[in-house]
Structure formats: C-alpha cells, structure tokens
Amino acid sequence: MSTAEIDIDAAVICDDVRREVTGKAILIGVWPLELTVPNYPTELFFCFHVEGAVIQSGQIEPRLVVRDEVGGTLFDSDVTAKMEPGQFVKGRFSIDFNVVFAATRSGDVEFIVTMGGASLVAAKRRIELLDVLKKEREAERATLSDNGPAS
Template sequence: MKFARVSVDNAIICDDVRREAGGKSFIIGGWALDFIVPSYPADLTFVVRCEGSVHESGNIQPRIKVLDGNGGILYDSDSSNKMDPSQFTKGRYGIDFPVYVQATRSTTLSFYINMGDEEILAAQRRVELIDVMLKEREVEIEKLNS
C-alpha cells in the first residue's frame, strides 16, 4: 500500500461543517479562542476541519487526538470514531473530525492530527471557567486604565 504525502495548512475548530450544493463547506460557530464553560465537568462537542495539500497520491487513515495540559489523551479517533483508510489524490483536501471531550478542570487542549506518517500539532485551545475568564478580563482592563 502506497501512503500519500500530505501537509496540513490549517485546522478550524467549530460547532459544525455543512456541505452546500455546489460543494463548498459552510463552517458554523468557529472557536477562535478559548472554550469558556460555566462549570466542570463540561461536555464539549465540536468538529475539527482540517485542510491541506496532497503532494503525492496514496492511502491515508486520518486520525485526531486531543490531549490535556498533562499529556493525557481526552479523545482519540482511533478508539472512538476510527476512519477507514482512503485514497487521497494530488491536490487539495478537506476532512472533518467530529470530536467529543469531557473537560473536568481548567487545562489547555492540544489537537494533534495524523495524516500519514507524521503527527502535527494543529491547534491549542484553553478550557476555562467563565468566572475565571471574567476576572482575568477585569485585571487586563485595570492595567490598561492605569
């Protein structure tokens, strides 16, 4: 089996990705910054949209892992939503990974995508309580005003 050689150009974390009739992807609810939650445990369900280039055609078994700040695995698509190997042809690709994570404390989530023979850190997002985030914003505003 020949493996494709790919690169990951970007990863978008969002609530959902829908397909339009013309083949375009419609991204709903992009998470640009932190996951702000009211309390723990917090159930986080989202999609990681991964886009990039296929430099050499071949097979790939896409995989995503989400690790917490201590390196513990919170989600692994090989365990819960394993994707079958598929043929990737030279050009552009886009793939959507549905992800479910239960956050039990404040941490930084690291999103690792494997699209072949290497694992790539595609994104990082902090999970924090809304009260903590509001307090941090108040401190920032005080610094700016002083």
C-alpha cells in the same frame, strides 16, 4: 499502495460544518482560542475541521487525538469513530472530526492530527471557566486604562 504526503494549512474548531453542492465548507459557530465552559465537569461537543494540500497521492487513515497538558488522552478518533483508510489524490483536501470529551479542569489541550506517516500538533487551546476568563479580561482592561493611551 503508498502513503499520501500531506500539508495542513488550517485547523478550526467549530460547532458544525456543512457542505455546499459546490464542495465549499460552511463553518458554523467558530470557537475562539479559549474553550470556555460554565462549570466542571462538562461535556464538550464540537467539530475539528482540517484543510490542506495533498502533495503526493496515496492512502491515508485520518486520526485525531486530543491530549491534556500532562499527556492524558481526552479523545481519540480511532476509539470513538475510526475512519477507514482512503485514497487521497494530489490537490486540496478537507476533513472533519466530530469530537466529544469531558472537561474536568482548566488547562491546555493539544489537537494532534495523524494523516499518513506523520503526526503534528494542528492546534493548541486553553480550557477555562467562563467566570475566570471574564475576570482576566476585566483586569486587562483596568491595567490598560490605568496606564493611559499607548505612545
């Protein structure tokens, strides 16, 4: 059996994904670009929703790996919830990964999706303390108000 060729259109981090009878995905609690946490260490629980197109039908064994900025693995779906290979047919697809990992410090993380023979960075996010982000936003607002309206 040949390996399917796919193209990823969207990757979304959210609290949960529900499916309608029609097959539509309902994304609940979509997360912003920053993954804010109240303190460290803390456990992050979320769903990583991936949508795209199957260009060439074939077998795929979906995998998601979350890495920190120094290359350390925070989550690997092959370790926690390995998905069995499945037949993907030409057309649209969506797949959901339930993710859990411990955030121990601020920094950037990458979400690497492997489907078939290719791996790609589907998303990059920053993990940061809520208080730090609030201070950054306040400083940005102060700078904007000090500079006056844009011309």
